[in-house]
Every structure is written in structure tokens, then in C-alpha cells.
Amino acid sequence: MNLQKDYKENFSLREMRKEGQTTIFVVIAIVIVVAGILVYLFVPGVKSVFRGDISPNSFIRDCVENEVASGIEFLAKQGGYADPEGFVLYKGNKVKYLCYNAQYFLPCKVQQPLIKRHFERELEQLIEAKADSCVQELRADYESQGFSVTGVQDSSVNVEIIPGSVRIVVDAPMTISNNEQTQRFRSFDISFESEIYDLLLIATSIVDFESTYGDTTTDLYYAFYPNLVIEKEKKTDGTTIYGVEDVTTGEKFVFASRSLAWPGGYGLSG
Amino acid sequence: MVNHKIISLVLLGVLVAGLLAINNFGQVVTGQTDTGGGEIVGTLESVVCCEKTNSGMFCQDVPASDCASDRQPPTSCDETRFCKVGWCFDSKEGTCLNSPQITCDEDGGTWTENKPAVCELGCCTLDDQASFVSLTRCKALSGYAGIETNWDPSITDEVQCILAAGSKEKGACVYDEDFTRTCKFTTRENCNENVLGGGVLGTQEQDLTGTGEGTPDLLPNADGGAQPSADTDTDTTDGTDTGTTAVAFLPVVSAQDSGERPLPAGCQVSAQGVFFCPGKLCTAEELETNCAQTRNTICKDGKEEVYYVDTCGNPANIYDSNKVNDDAYWANIVNKEDSCGAGTSNENSQSCGNCNYLQGSYCREASEIQPVYGDNICQSLNCVGSDGRGRLHGESWCVYDGGSNGAPGSRAYRQLCVNGEVRVEACADFRQEKCIEDSSGGISQAACRVNRWQDCTAQSEQPECENSDKRDCKWLEGIENIFLGSILNGTSVDTNSLGGIRERAQQQGGLDSLPTGGCVPEIPPGLDFESDESVGICAQANAVCPVTFKKGLLSDWECSEHCECLPGGEAEQQRINLCTSVADCGPKTNFVGQRGSGPGYETTQDELENDK
Numbered sequence: 028m029n030l031q032k033d034y035k036e037n038f039s040l041r042e043m044r045k046e047g048q049t050t051i052f053v054v055i056a057i058v059i060v061v062a063g064i065l066v067y068l069f070v071p072g073v074k075s076v077f078r079g080d081i082s083p084n085s086f087i088r089d090c091v092e093n094e095v096a097s098g099i100e101f102l103a104k105q106g107g108y109a110d111p112e113g114f115v116l117y118k119g120n121k122v123k124y125l126c127y128n129a130q131y132f133l134p135c136k137v138q139q140p141l142i143k144r145h146f147e148r149e150l151e152q153l154i155e156a157k158a159d160s161c162v163q164e165l166r167a168d169y170e171s172q173g174f175s176v177t178g179v180q181d182s183s184v185n186v187e188i189i190p191g192s193v194r195i196v197v198d199a200p201m202t203i204s205n206n207e208q209t210q211r212f213r214s215f216d217i218s219f220e221s222e223i224y225d226l227l228l229i230a231t232s233i234v235d236f237e238s239t240y241g242d243t244t245t246d247l248y249y250a251f252y253p254n255l256v257i258e259k260e261k262k263t264d265g266t267t268i269y270g271v272e273d274v275t276t277g278e279k280f281v282f283a284s285r286s287l288a289w290p291g292g293y294g295l296s297g
Numbered sequence: 298m299v300n301h302k303i304i305s306l307v308l309l310g311v312l313v314a315g316l317l318a319i320n321n322f323g324q325v326v327t328g329q330t331d332t333g334g335g336e337i338v339g340t341l342e343s344v345v346c347c348e349k350t351n352s353g354m355f356c357q358d359v360p361a362s363d364c365a366s367d368r369q370p371p372t373s374c375d376e377t378r379f380c381k382v383g384w385c386f387d388s389k390e391g392t393c394l395n396s397p398q399i400t401c402d403e404d405g406g407t408w409t410e411n412k413p414a415v416c417e418l419g420c421c422t423l424d425d426q427a428s429f430v431s432l433t434r435c436k437a438l439s440g441y442a443g444i445e446t447n448w449d450p451s452i453t454d455e456v457q458c459i460l461a462a463g464s465k466e467k468g469a470c471v472y473d474e475d476f477t478r479t480c481k482f483t484t485r486e487n488c489n490e491n492v493l494g495g496g497v498l499g500t501q502e503q504d505l506t507g508t509g510e511g512t513p514d515l516l517p518n519a520d521g522g523a524q525p526s527a528d529t530d531t532d533t534t535d536g537t538d539t540g541t542t543a544v545a546f547l548p549v550v551s552a553q554d555s556g557e558r559p560l561p562a563g564c565q566v567s568a569q570g571v572f573f574c575p576g577k578l579c580t581a582e583e584l585e586t587n588c589a590q591t592r593n594t595i596c597k598d599g600k601e602e603v604y605y606v607d608t609c610g611n612p613a614n615i616y617d618s619n620k621v622n623d624d625a626y627w628a629n630i631v632n633k634e635d636s637c638g639a640g641t642s643n644e645n646s647q648s649c650g651n652c653n654y655l656q657g658s659y660c661r662e663a664s665e666i667q668p669v670y671g672d673n674i675c676q677s678l679n680c681v682g683s684d685g686r687g688r689l690h691g692e693s694w695c696v697y698d699g700g701s702n703g704a705p706g707s708r709a710y711r712q713l714c715v716n717g718e719v720r721v722e723a724c725a726d727f728r729q730e731k732c733i734e735d736s737s738g739g740i741s742q743a744a745c746r747v748n749r750w751q752d753c754t755a756q757s758e759q760p761e762c763e764n765s766d767k768r769d770c771k772w773l774e775g776i777e778n779i780f781l782g783s784i785l786n787g788t789s790v791d792t793n794s795l796g797g798i799r800e801r802a803q804q805q806g807g808l809d810s811l812p813t814g815g816c817v818p819e820i821p822p823g824l825d826f827e828s829d830e831s832v833g834i835c836a837q838a839n840a841v842c843p844v845t846f847k848k849g850l851l852s853d854w855e856c857s858e859h860c861e862c863l864p865g866g867e868a869e870q871q872r873i874n875l876c877t878s879v880a881d882c883g884p885k886t887n888f889v890g891q892r893g894s895g896p897g898y899e900t901t902q903d904e905l906e907n908d909k
Contacts, residue, residue: 112353113352129350129354130338137395137400140401141404231392231394253654254716256716258720260723285335289726289727292880
């Protein structure tokens with residue numbers, strides 16, 4: 028009987044201790060949660076981090092990302108021109124002649140020696156409107172959270188194509204402030220991975236060959252660029268359409284050339 | 298006495314070389330292409346130098362009617378100032394291109410008539426790689442790679458340049474960072490005080506938002522430039538603004554710390570607090586760095602092999618699954634020749650990453666076949682041709698439409714194996730190019746080369762005709778194959794008729810002074826069926842052959858001379874062969890097997906004399 032009594036007492040003591048521990052844990056958990064909520068509500072920085080809504084670079088990046096990607100793809104299909112003059116229609120795209128000679132038997136004359144630079148300018152124009160609207164959206168977003176935003180006038184975009192990426196700098200000076208802090212931004216600097224740099228420089232090299240020798244042998248490039256594929260399609264009128272592709276990313280730059288064109292026969296009667 | 302009435306009838310046999318079923322050919326070449334605006338000029342049109350044509354092309358010699366700009370002097374563009382071809386220098390990228398002045402100026406290039414000094418080439422060393430480029434280009438490349446510019450103008454040969462880079466000594470570059478000994482695997486030249494900063498380009502990122510993004514200026518210095526956001530322009534040698542962004546290198550190591558630890562054997566101090574251990578990997582135990590062994594692999598830029606990678610991100614030795622736990626293999630550099638599967642391609646090998654680009658394998662992310670460790674594998678770049686024959690990456694060979702006999706509409710193609718796929722490159726249309734192929738060591742190489750057929754028919758002697766240094770022609774022996782027509786006036790027939798040649802030769806005492814055959818293209822060229830010129834080219838094979846008929850008192854008219862020239866005779870067949878050998882002339886079947894809609898030639902008969 029004593030044994031039974033002791034057991035019951037011990038059992039109830041153990042149960043009581045367990046319940047007490049549980050209560051303590053629950054109280055501690057409640058305190059932590061409440062403290063977290065208080066911090067979230069009353070410490071602005073933490074609130075911003077949690078909500079992720081004051082991350083201007085990410086905001087601008089997410090906002091323009093599709094525009095940049097589609098812009099690069101679109102320009103790359105047309106020799107770096109959105110609306111080219113002097114083109115050949117190929118698979119529904121206006122492919123710019125980067126090198127051309129209207130005459131037979133002669134090497135082409137370079138139509139665009141600064142292919143990369145021109146591509147950058149074209150991309151800037153393509154994404155400028157979107158970037159500006161993204162800046163306005165960012166401003167509206169800040170204002171909806173009670174911030175005062177000043178200084179946002181016209182934004183401008185600068186595109187720089189470098190090895191491995193495309194860098195977009197959106198110049199949009201703005202000052203964002205509330206009662207506790209002020210932030211001033213001069214520009215938003217974002218990068219997108221892309222191998223278009225290599226493709227543009229290879230296109231420049233091909234144009235150099237075409238204008239100097241009248242043709243290009245693609246084998247040379249395969250020796251140095253294992254990830255490269257160059258499609259070369261010669262048309263009846265002497266046009267050659269080049270497609271320079273990076274097999275690892277699938278990016279492709281297409282352009283046209285008419286160099287050392289051969290007529291049927293002697294070409295005497297045009 | 299037999300009373301003979303001799304009547305000479307002359308058969309005028311003109312073999313008119315016709316163009317075959319031309320509508321059928323056009324269907325094949327159009328494909329998915331349609332031309333846009335480019336002008337095309339024949340050789341006989343009078344042209345001006347047009348600054349900008351109606352279709353938007355710059356500096357073209359076109360007829361005045363095709364020119365959109367006011368500047369259109371009646372001279373060649375090479376003679377003008379604005380369209381003269383010179384050197385266009387891109388001061389940002391450092392590239393130099395032959396270009397007309399106007400196209401260079403339009404997008405901000407720097408044009409000079411003669412090659413500028415900034416376009417001179419030298420050897421640019423980029424870590425363990427090299428590029429034979431101009432100084433400005435070398436600066437740009439070095440900047441992108443985040444390493445110091447190393448340009449040597451004394452190396453004037455690209456091969457030497459590449460060899461010089463390959464001989465760079467590599468090893469572990471050990472230094473302290475945040476009170477931790479760490480390491481970077483690099484060359485001796487790049488193991489210096491800048492090893493930590495690495496010259497990495499990019500913006501200095503500071504953000505009040507706590508997101509670590511953006512390039513804000515801190516107040517109260519934010520007056521639009523008081524607090525730099527790392528936009529520091531650099532100047533090129535010619536003073537032009539490159540507009541690149543640079544960041545100052547960070548301090549590397551504290552002086553007191555560098556002196557506390559003994560230098561591992563074989564290592565040398567390369568800068569304050571930095572030492573270089575040639576031949577060592579960063580995971581070598583004796584270096585006591587925080588870089589540890591892993592089971593991961595990487596593909597390195599510009600390298601064909603799969604490499605192990607350590608926890609610091611440094612490449613180690615070539616991937617070999619049998620040595621994943623081999624401390625010695627993780628301590629010292631092992632040459633490619635001494636690594637697993639040396640000398641073979643190791644394509645799709647799960648255990649060895651010693652890929653060989655020349656043998657058709659290259660490091661790529663694994664897809665179908667997974668390696669034992671890591672995510673990369675020596676992917677096969679080789680192909681199987683349409684004939685079922687295995688082809689190596691980079692191998693090329695010739696293919697022809699409908700054989701190589703020059704069927705109308707056909708052209709030559711060069712097929713090549715690239716990155717596991719067979720690609721097709723067409724040679725110029727109208728068979729103005731032919732495909733040539735050679736084989737060395739079982740590997741074939743093909744190229745499109747100009748078909749030099751143009752002056753074949755002008756050759757009257759076999760040796761000159763078959764001089765392969767000058768032209769691509771073949772000789773058809775026999776006086777029946779002599780060309781009698783004229784190119785420039787296709788409708789006329791030379792006075793030396795086929796029958797007359799024999800008689801003239803007999804009168805002159807032999808054939809020595811006359812051609813003994815005809816010279817025709819090896820591969821007959823195609824003709825532009827919309828061009829009048831085609832008729833002239835084919836008409837070279839026209840011929841007149843007088844045939845004499847006699848009639849006796851008791852007999853009917855019988856052929857007595859040049860009977861081979863009668864319709865259906867031997868001469869007609871020979872002339873047809875000659876005709877089809879010239880170009881797209883005569884009765885032919887096109888490359889898709891369709892015969893021409895007409896006979897392709899014509900014989901006419903006329904009576905020259907009737908001596909009754």
C-alpha cells in the first residue's frame with residue numbers, strides 16, 4: 028500500500044512538474060511572439076526588411092527584368108537594331124546588314140563598326156519607358172507607405188554590356204524620407220546575366236573578316252570558343268545570314284552581310 | 298556515162314542552248330528568306346558613290362536613282378572623303394575595324410585614314426590565358442577580368458603569345474582575410490597585394506535600407522556627388538573616356554599577422570602578408586588555409602577539363618572519382634598528362650574529367666549521364682553524319698545536291714560537326730563556289746572555294762585549259778567540241794562552221810593550227826534565268842554543219858559529206874554534250890530530278906546551195 032501511495036504521489040508530482048514546464052514554455056513562446064510583433068510594428072527598419080518593400084534595387088530589377096530580357100532577345104534577332112534600315116527579311120525578322128556591298132565580286136563595306144555600342148544604345152531606348160514607369164511605381168510604393176519622395180523627375184537609363192552580364196543603371200535621383208530617416212538615391216544599378224557581349228564581339232570579328240576577305244571561315248572561331256555555334260546561310264542574292272549562338276545559354280545574335288556576292292553567269296546584265 | 302545531178306543541200310544545224318525548267322529551280326532556293334531593301338548592282342551599270350541609298354545602306358556604288366542622299370558624286374566611293382575606307386577605333390572596347398568614315402563617325406568611333414598606333418597588336422596576358430590584341434583592348438579585357446593589365450608589344454605573333462601565357466607558373470596564393478588564413482589559386486604574377494580585392498569591377502554597394510542593394514548617397518553629403526558611388530572613370534591612352542567603373546583595392550593583410558606564422562616549405566613571400574606556393578593547391582594541409590576538399594566539380598572558363606573545387610571556390614586538380622579522398626591529389630598540382638584517361642576524350646565518363654577538346658569532349662553540365670561526384674562531365678561533341686559515319690567535333694566534309702555534276706539548281710554544301718550537331722553551310726549559289734575537301738589523319742576538312750569557270754571556253758589549248766592554278770576547267774577532246782558561237786552576241790554563229798573546220802584543216806595541211814577540242818567548266822555554273830546574258834553564254838555551243846546530198850540518175854538523194862551532222866547523228870549528240878557542259882544549257886534534269894519543260898536545244902535546217 029505504501030508503495031502504491033508513494034507511486035501515486037511521485038506520479039502526480041512528476042505530472043505537475045511536466046505541466047509546469049509546459050506552461051513556462053508556452054509563456055516564453057507567447058512573450059517571444061508578442062515581442063516580435065512589437066518590434067515589427069514599431070521598429071521601421073525591421074518592418075521594411077520583413078515586408079521587403081523598401082528594396083529599391085530589387086524593385087527596379089524585378090520591374091524591368093522582362094523588358095530587358097525581351098529587349099535583348101528582340102535586338103539580337105535583328106542585328107542589334109529595333110527598326111533597321113538596310114535589312115533582309117529572315118524568318119519574319121528584319122535582319123540588319125552589318126556589312127554590305129551592292130556590287131558583285133567586291134568585299135562588303137562595314138555598315139556598323141561599333142556593334143556593341145549601338146546595341147547598348149538601342150537597348151537603352153527600348154527599356155527607357157519601362158524603366159521610367161518602374162521608377163514612378165517605386166515612388167508610388169514608397170508614398171503609399173507614408174514616405175515622402177522628392178526629386179524624381181525624368182529618369183534616364185544607361186546600358187553597359189560587359190562579359191557575362193548586361194548592366195543597367197537607372198539614373199533617378201530621389202530623396203525618400205519619413206519622420207525618422209532620410210534616404211537619398213542617385214541611381215539604381217542592376218545586372219542581368221548574359222553572354223551577349225561575346226556574341227557581339229564575335230559578330231564584330233566576322234564583319235571584319237567579311238569586309239577584308241569577303242568571307243569568313245567559321246572553323247577559326249570553333250578553335251577558340253568551344254561554347255560557340257555559328258550558323259551561316261548563304262542566299263541566292265549573295266546575302267549571308269549569320270547566327271552566332273552560345274550553346275550553354277542559348278543566346279543568339281543574328282545579322283546579315285552581303286560580301287563578295289556572285290551573280291549567276293558573268294553578271295553582266297545586272 | 299552516168300549523168301549525175303549533184304545537189305548540195307546544206308543542213309543548218311543550230312543547237313540552241315535553252316534554259317531548263319527555270320520555274321522549278323526557283324522554288325528550291327527561296328526557303329524562308331525574303332529580301333528587304335538592299336540594292337543590287339550589275340557590272341555594266343553606271344553608278345555614283347551614294348552616301349545613303351534608298352534602302353538605308355551607307356557608301357554604296359549604285360545608280361543615281363537608288364540614292365537617297367544629296368551627296369552622290371559620280372565617282373567610286375573609294376575616291377571620296379566621306380566614304381573612304383579607313384580605320385575605325387572604338388576607344389571603349391579597343392577594337393579596330395576597316396570602315397567608311399561616315400559609318401564610323403555616326404556612332405562615335407574615331408576614324409583615321411591610316412592605321413593608328415592604338416591599333417597595333419601585342420600580347421595581352423590574362424591570368425593563364427592570352428589574347429593578341431591592342432593595348433586598349435587589353436586594358437578593357439583586364440578590367441573585365443579584374444586583373445592588372447599585362448600587355449607586351451614585343452610579342453608580335455599570336456602563337457608565341459598563347460605559348461607565353463601557357464607557361465605561367467601557378468600555385469596557391471596564401472594570405473589572411475578577417476584574421477583567417479585563406480588562399481587563392483592563381484599565377485605568380487597575380488599573387489600580390491591586390492589578390493583580395495582582385496580588381497573586381499562593380500559598384501560599391503551601400504544601402505540604408507538594409508537590403509544590401511542600390512547605390513544611394515548618404516545624407517548630408519548627398520549633393521549629387523559628394524559621396525561617391527564608385528563611378529570613377531578611367532582614361533585610355535588616347536585620353537578618351539572609357540566610362541568604366543573601378544573600385545579601390547582593399548587592404549589585404551595586417552603586417553603583424555603575416556609575421557606570426559612560419560612560411561610553408563617551398564613558398565615565397567610575394568607581397569606583404571601574401572606568399573606564393575608554386576605547384577601547390579589551396580587544400581594542401583601544410584598551408585593551413587580554410588580551404589577544404591569537397592566532392593564538387595566545376596567547369597573553368599577557357600578550360601576543357603572538369604575540375605574539383607575546394608570550399609573557397611578555387612579549382613583543384615582534374616576530376617578523378619578514385620582520388621576524391623586522396624590528400625596528395627588535393628595538395629599538389631597534377632598535370633593533364635598525368636591525370637586520369639590522358640590522351641583520350643573521356644567523353645561521358647562518370648569517373649574521369651580529363652576532357653579533350655581536340656578529341657571531341659568538353660566540360661559541360663551533366664544531363665543524361667551523371668558523374669560519380671559533382672554535376673559536370675566530359676560531354677561528347679562528336680557527331681554521326683547522315684551517312685552513319687562518325688565525325689569528330691570540328692570535322693567538315695562536302696555534300697552536293699544531286700551529286701556533283703552541276704545539275705540546274707544544285708549547289709555545293711559544306712557540312713560540319715559542331716558541338717554534337719551536324720551543321721550545314723551552303724556554298725555560293727549558281728555553283729559560283731565549289732566545295733573542296735581534304736583529309737589528314739582520318740579527319741576531313743572542307744571549304745567552299747570560288748569556282749573559276751569564267752574563262753574556260755576562251756582556252757584553246759589543253760594544257761592551259763587544265764591549269765588548275767588558274768582555273769577549274771576540263772578538256773573535251775575532238776574538233777566536234779570546238780566552240781563556234783560567240784558569248785557577247787549569242788544569236789550569231791561563227792563563220793567557221795563545224796563542217797568547215799575539217800576542210801580548212803585539210804587545206805592548211807593538218808590540225809596543228811586549230812584547236813583540237815573544247816575547254817569547259819569542271820562544274821558547269823548556274824545561270825540567272827532572268828538575265829539576257831544566259832542566252833549568250835549558252836550560245837557559245839552553237840554550231841553550223843553543212844551537209845552535202847547527192848542524187849544520181851537512178852538513185853534518190855543521198856548524204857555524201859558530213860553526214861554525221863544530220864539530225865540524230867553523232868555530231869548532234871556531241872554538241873548536246875558540249876552544250877550541257879558549258880552551264881545551265883541544253884537538255885538537262887535539275888537537281889530534284891525534273892527534266893526541263895522543252896527539249897533544251899533546237900536544230901534548224903536551211904538550204905544553202907542547190908547546184909542542179
